[in-house]
Structures are given as structure tokens and as C-alpha cells.
Amino acid sequence: MNTIQAQTFGGQILRAHLLGKDIFYCPTDLHPPPTPARGGVPVLFPQFGTLGALTKHGFARTQEWQVFSMLEGCVSANLLLTEQADWPHRAQLNVDASIEDEHIDIYFEVRNVGESAFEWTGGIHPYFLVGDVLQTRVEGLLETPVLDLATVNLANTAIDQAHAITPEVRLYSPNVNVSLTQEGYDAWQVWNPSAQHHLNDIPHADWQRFLCVEPVVLTPKTLAVGETWVGRFTITLIDDIS
Numbered sequence: 001m002n003t004i005q006a007q008t009f010g011g012q013i014l015r016a017h018l019l020g021k022d023i024f025y026c027p028t029d030l031h032p033p034p035t036p037a038r039g040g041v042p043v044l045f046p047q048f049g050t051l052g053a054l055t056k057h058g059f060a061r062t063q064e065w066q067v068f069s070m071l072e073g074c075v076s077a078n079l080l081l082t083e084q085a086d087w088p089h090r091a092q093l094n095v096d097a098s099i100e101d102e103h104i105d106i107y108f109e110v111r112n113v114g115e116s117a118f119e120w121t122g123g124i125h126p127y128f129l130v131g132d133v134l135q136t137r138v139e140g141l142l143e144t145p146v147l148d149l150a151t152v153n154l155a156n157t158a159i160d161q162a163h164a165i166t167p168e169v170r171l172y173s174p175n176v177n178v179s180l181t182q183e184g185y186d187a188w189q190v191w192n193p194s195a196q197h198h199l200n201d202i203p204h205a206d207w208q209r210f211l212c213v214e215p216v217v218l219t220p221k222t223l224a225v226g227e228t229w230v231g232r233f234t235i236t237l238i239d240d241i242s
Contacts (some may be wrong), residue, residue, distance in 0.1 A: 002073045002099040006040075009033045011065030011077035011095055014040040016104055019237055021176050023104065025127040025210035031201045036061045038201045039127045039210070041106065043077075043095060046087060046120035048189075048216055058122055059084055060093055073099040080113070090114030091223075095124075104235040112223040120223065123185055123216030124233060130173035130211050133192055138213060140169035141188060149192070149211070158194040162187050162218060170238065171213055177238050184231035185215040 005015045014030075014037060016023045026039030036042055045060040065079040077095040094109040108124055130136045133154065138147040141163040152159055168181045169188060182188075191212040193199055199207075215233045223229060 004073060004075050004097055004099055004104070006067050006069075006075045006077055006095075006097070007037065008065050008067045008077075010036050010042060010061040010063065011067065011079055011093070012037055012040050012042050012061065013075065013095070013097055013106070016097075016099065018099055018104060018235075019102060021237065022129050023176060023178070023235065025129040025206070027202050027206065034062055035201055038199065041097075041127070042125040043093065043108070044122035044125055044216065045081070045093060045110065046089075046091070046118065046122060048121040048123065048218060051121050051218065051220075054086060057125075059087075060122075065093075083114075087118075089116060089118040091118070091120075102237040106233045106235075108231045108233070109228060110223065110230075111228040112225055115225060117222055117224045119220040121217050121220055123189075123214060123231065125189075125212060125214050125216075126233075126235075127210045127212050128171060128173070128178070129175050129209060130171070131175035131209065132173070133208050133211050136171070136173040136211055138169055138171050138190060138211075140166055141190070142166055147190065154192060154194045154207075156194065156196055158197065159190060159192050161190045162216075163190065164188075165215075169213065171211070173211070179234075179236040179238050180213060180215075181234045181236070182215040182232065184229065185217055185233075187216050187218045189214040189216050189218075
């Protein structure tokens with residue numbers, strides 16, 4: 001059965017089960033709010049990482065959203081983000097995810113519903129359940145056409161790479177092989193914290209179980225009053241391992 005699960009805190013997809021496969025890493029014991037869940041698909045807005053003066057990855061992921069599951073395999077999360085310290089704007093954020101056949105579609109919509117234009121960066125941050133990151137590779141990145149994690153020294157150094165956008169990349173791993181396609185974003189971000197991480201919200205050894213391949217906006221986008229931006233991210237199961 002195809003299922004998808006989300007939580008109200010952060011409007012975050014936690015788990016998706018597609019044709020017998022668990023797609024996203026998510027630990028069994030999640031830290032309670034105000035700590036964002038380390039797994040699933042966090043929403044990053046209005047700032048990616050440390051690309052500005054706001055808190056890392058913005059504050060949408062620490063807000064209470066409205067979440068609706070109208071049909072099996074479909075979920076919708078909505079947030080009216082009002083003025084915050086150092087961000088005097090208003091935005092309507094919508095995340096709509098659905099599973100059909102061998103696909104998961106995730107739409108992320110940002111609408112300026114305030115009285116002034118604003119710039120933003122961000123996107124979504126999927127944690128793919130790869131099983132063993134050291135036996136995982138990503139194909140189709142421009143700067144590194146084949147990123148073979150077996151050749152990266154993740155025992156000592158985290159991987160945190162931004163790549164110019166391409167229409168498709170492919171992720172091959174012991175757990176799942178998927179094609180990743182996008183519309184509207186301007187970069188792929190690839191991240192794993194390595195064995196030397198100091199994350200206290202996951203079991204320490206779990207760094208080896210996931211890889212994040214993220215469709216993101218790194219070049220600031222300006223939204224005028226009333227303007228809407230929409231990004232689409234599609235995950236498709238594939239069989240070939242060529």
C-alpha cells in the first residue's frame with residue numbers, strides 16, 4: 001500500500017511508503033518541538049542554511065502548520081507565515097504531496113500575501129533512506145556527473161555540496177533506486193554529516209543510513225506583493241542499476 005505521513009510541526013512529511021519501499025529516513029523516536037524532526041522532508045524558508053542573517057534554514061520548519069490528509073496517499077500542509085523578528089513580511093506556504101503509481105510528487109508553493117516585496121531562499125530537504133551511504137551514488141550532477149560515496153571520506157569529512165540545477169538526477173543505493181526531477185528550483189544540494197557528526201537528535205550511527213539530495217533555491221528570489229512561486233519535485237522508483 002502506498003502511504004504518506006506528515007506532522008503539523010514544521011508541515012513536514014515524515015514518511016512515505018511506495019510500492020513496498022520506505023523512501024525517507026526518519027528515526028523512530030523524534031525529538032519533540034521545538035526541535036525540527038531530523039528526517040523526512042523538512043521545509044526550508046525563508047532562508048537556506050546560513051545564506052543570510054536569519055536562523056539557519058529559516059523558521060517555517062519550527063511553526064505549527066495545518067495538515068490535511070484528504071485521500072489515501074495525499075497530504076497537504078499550509079502555513080500563513082506572519083511577521084517575524086528581522087523578517088517583516090507575510091507569506092502563504094503550501095506543501096502538497098501525492099503518491100500515484102511509482103511516483104511521489106511534492107509541490108512547494110510560496111505566495112506573497114503581505115504589503116511589501118521580499119527575497120527568499122530555501123526549498124525542501126528530503127532525507128533518502130539509502131541503507132548504506134557508502135554504497136550509494138548520485139548520477140547526473142553537472143560538476144560531478146557521478147558522485148560515488150564510496151570514494152568520499154565520510155569517515156572524517158561531511159559532504160555538503162551545491163550543484164547547478166539539472167532536470168534529473170538519479171540516486172542508486174542498497175535500499176532504493178530513484179529518479180529525481182524538478183521544476184522551479186536552481187540547485188541540487190547533496191548532504192551527509194559523516195561519521196564525525198555531533199548531531200544529538202539521531203542515533204550516532206544513523207549518518208550511514210541516509211543521504212539528502214535537495215531541490216533548493218540558492219540565488220535569492222524576489223516575490224512582489226501578490227506574486228506566487230511554485231516548485232515541483234518528483235521521485236520515481238527505477239529498476240535499472242546501470
